[in-house]
Amino acid sequence: MLKLYYSPGACALASHIAFEEAGADYEGVKIDLKKGEQKTPEYLEVNPAGVTPALATEQGVLTENAVIMPWIADRHPEKNLVPADAFQRARMDAFNGWAAASLHPALGRLMFSRPPLEGDAKDAALKIVQDKLALAEQHLLKGPFVLGAQYTVADGYLSVFTRWSRQAGILDAGDYPKLNAHLDEVQARPAVQRALKAQGIEPVGG
Known part of the structure; x- marks a missing residue:
């Protein structure tokens, strides 16, 4: 299953919204920035940049909302979340x-x-x-x-x-x-x- 790493209220909310709009199956994983969880060895293995969002897929990890959001949308074209033109x-x-x-x-x-x-x-x-x-x-x-x-x-x-x-x-x-x-x-x-x-x-x- 796709796994979205996010921090509440941070910019990864955009990718979280895209998942919900698409009706996609995914698991959300909370990364607490105040506790420094983005800098733990475990998370740095997911995203060496130490920021959210990160999306673990069957092919590897994607980062950056501007990449993750349209990728989600393209997997669910029936939802019309990106322009066809x-x-x-x-x-x-x-x-x-x-x-x-x-x-x-x-x-x-x-x-x-x-x-x-x-x-x-x-x-x-x-x-x-x-x-x-x-x-x-x-x-x-x-x-x-x-x-x-x-x-x-x-x-x-x-x-x-x-x-x-x-x-x-x-x-x-x-x-x-x-x-x-x-x-x-x-x-x-x-x-x-x-x-x-x-x-x-x-x-x-x-």
């Missing part, structure tokens, strides 16, 4: 690449730096995040879902980061109405609620 598929991949390489690191620096950022450094990091959220709000999120009418794995991915932003009090409804509406729409999906419940976390209200 090649150009739209490329647009989805581009969005996921941006989320992984641009939005995620910016939010990570703002929210999870140790020691926490203060003063001018915190203000500068916040401005970077706000600019990236504005880019998503004004250009990348077509509405109601990332690519328009079709829900794809990109929507679960985006919701992870808007969830963090809402938790941090930086997803202002006046500045980011589309992102807020998107997060509410995604969090209301039964599959997403199952993934949240499996991780022992709750939807984040506006």
Whole structure:
């Protein structure tokens, strides 16, 4: 059986959501980052990078949400979690690449730096995040879902980061109405609620 290694509320939630949306058989394995379980010899054998997600498959281990999510979707084409059209598929991949390489690191620096950022450094990091959220709000999120009418794995991915932003009090409804509406729409999906419940976390209200 496929085995998904995740940490509750972390970015691996995106792959967890993809599994639930696909209705796939899998086992979730919790990795407690606060206890340092990602650095144990046992987990480093799974993913030497010492991060989640990691997906153990019959062919080996896959890492990175942007890889794991479409791989799951491709195994369950009847669920329509990725576009059938090649150009739209490329647009989805581009969005996921941006989320992984641009939005995620910016939010990570703002929210999870140790020691926490203060003063001018915190203000500068916040401005970077706000600019990236504005880019998503004004250009990348077509509405109601990332690519328009079709829900794809990109929507679960985006919701992870808007969830963090809402938790941090930086997803202002006046500045980011589309992102807020998107997060509410995604969090209301039964599959997403199952993934949240499996991780022992709750939807984040506006």
